[in-house]
Amino acid sequence: MHSHEVIVVGAGGAGLRAAIAAHEEGADVALVTKLHPVRSHTGAAEGGINAALKDEDDWEDHAYDTVKGSDYIGDQDAIEAMTEDAPSEVVRLENMGMAFSRDEDGRMAQRAFGGLSFPRTTYASDKTGHMLLHTLYEQVMKRGITVYDEYYVTRAVKEDGECHGVVAVDIQTGRVEGFQAGATIFATGGVGEVFSHTTNAVSCTGDGMSIAYRAGVPMEDMEFVQFHPTTLPSTGILITEGCRGEGGILYNSEGERFMFERGYAPNDGELASRDVVSRAELTEVEEGRGFEDGCVHLDLTHFGEEKIEERLAQILELARDFEDVDPVTEPIPVKPGQHYIMGGIACDSHGATELPGMYAVGEAACVSVHGANRLGGNALLELVVFGKRSGRHAAENHLTNTSKSAVEDVVAEEQSRVEELKDRSGGEHQSEIRADVQEAMTEHVNVFRSEEGLEEALEIVRDARERYESVNVHDTSDTFNTDLVQALELRSIIDCAEAITLGALERDESRGAHWRYEHQERDDENWLKHTLVYPGDDGPRVEYEDVEIKKYEPKVRSY
């Protein structure tokens, strides 16, 4: 049995930042991750981190851009908290040694990004996430914070309406172990594995959302899933928005710069927000002006090799290695791919959930600052701002009366669940069920959604839940059993897929990344509200909650 005042589950950017903040407040804090911190998917973030650093810029403009980007469903108090804190948090990263790219005067460099009224995306070439992740992990090593790596958390311990910690499988040994904690922060990242075409790592399986949900904490706004406009067609690998920020151009097969010429975004063109660009691309393809594999072309050839190597070095490598295309001399074929989920574990702007002792932060959380569509450069920002806030709050307010025996009881229960899973014979293998869910979600719960498609997806997902009841784990060994881990992850995938689809089916309007054939307009009268999906005895129960509106009244959104 392990015991700490604060346990952070997940060691990507949000988890590491939360642990550092808790440690600075004097708490005994530890990280528990199913990977090793430097393997976390934060490392794959490319473009940058937004902050109004320059004298000519203003954090309130950043707030407005974010509210508009969210299609007015982001909570404005949380958005203001994030954008106001942004400059100091980005400087803090610099002070920790993070290797940002530099302007001639030695200050941190910034560039244009989609949906921003000022070029305020602070970057480190096109490896901003990598630099951020490693910098934060360096700070964790410096402080000697305990890291339990390669532990897969399976459940939160809930007793008397409070969270007493978590239970996890030590992947290397197969042992089930308890972690008693006065505050548990879920920083477990996104849900890419719910879909078949995604920029996300295979580790992004929505575990934290599912675990919190099963402890009675709702998933919020799960229907808002971001499909990034520029991913490689064969693998889903991300091609950063920084390409367009630096002046990259999107063409259709008729050689038109369609974002302007076809009127999708007459002012901002390629730098409209992601939901707008993804819809435009798929419209072009559907109307017969796309390329092979449902792609459009992203052209960087006018940059010259030197500029690409300096500012977009990773893109050069990725396009060459994974698509066999050389961006210096030819356009990159791109198409929309699942990239991010705006929704997540419902929490306040300190990361606190409805369940005392349980927190959420980062992509796993829904504060909500991204509403119906996240702006590029705001995800890394969310990690550090709310990482700090949640870590600090958890350190100051953690419970002191947690029960060791409550944790031990759940260890025993999870131990028998794992044993039972491994002892089964018959039933389908987890990989088959997983693939069916992923394909259905990609086909029906994508950029364009119809009632019929959503209903079909929901049926497939619910069927998958039934099939999961007899899922078969072939590998019965204890040492590093990834077959078992994947079977456990599949339940998280199914939970998240159901919440996403259900939320999408209920919301009969189009807002941000959520677009419905039958209801192509935004409907503020009925839908200016957050979706909350709670677990119920007969499956999920949907409730709604008002959006926090301060000074920005909803208006028509165009780019």
Add this chain to the structure above:
Amino acid sequence: MATTQTESEADAATEVGSVELEVFRYVPEEDDEPRFESYTVDAEEGTTVLDALIEIRDTEDASLTVRHSCRMARCGSDALYINGKQRLACNTLVKEVGEPVKVEPLPRFDVIRDLVVDMEGFYDRMEAVEPWFQPSHEPETGEEFLQSPENRKNIDTVLDCIWCGACTSSCSPAGTDDRFKGPAALAKAYRFYKDEREGEEARKNRLRLLEDAHGIYRCHTQFNCTEVCPKGISPTEAIMEMSRDATKQKLAFWRR
């Protein structure tokens, strides 16, 4: 990749036919000693070694175990010994390495199971070089350190390290001397050593830390690490530069 590739995408790719893989297998509670297992998979033009391993795991043998996550050469989980060389499985094409594709865990690391090795010793080596920023002074709140674009460019050569362990696995001194920090850790040290924001005092301290018998002088300049690094980093050159600087400092001391 294989788990996330839809059928229509697979159809569009060019077939290169069936490919044979010989994969190192070892499950401690089941096998007395390691063995090689042969598998055949259908490969396409863009099929990577990781794709092939996932295909085997998902359709043929669920017990085959390999660490992997981002599938885009960023997380550094899947450095393996493929046809006699340390490479990342996710960015190595099946067609580029020749048949049969022999897949083994990283040499000079203890095997936990199948292709999964014990990384703890590697992480300890990384930590031993104090790999965190040690600035010359505490900045005022809200004040950023300035850094010239040229200096930033100097450290760019090593910043891309993904801690995959390929270099350390290829390094013979690292294989024989547990206390030798090895190429990855020394390249990490170089990242700070060259960062002008740390200042002269920190630079000297870093050199002192790296100068012992298990530090920079242990490097045999064989360039194995440089040859295998999947991110194009040259730890050897970084180590050589620090060794030269350390020697110069000593000479300067004796000349005084």
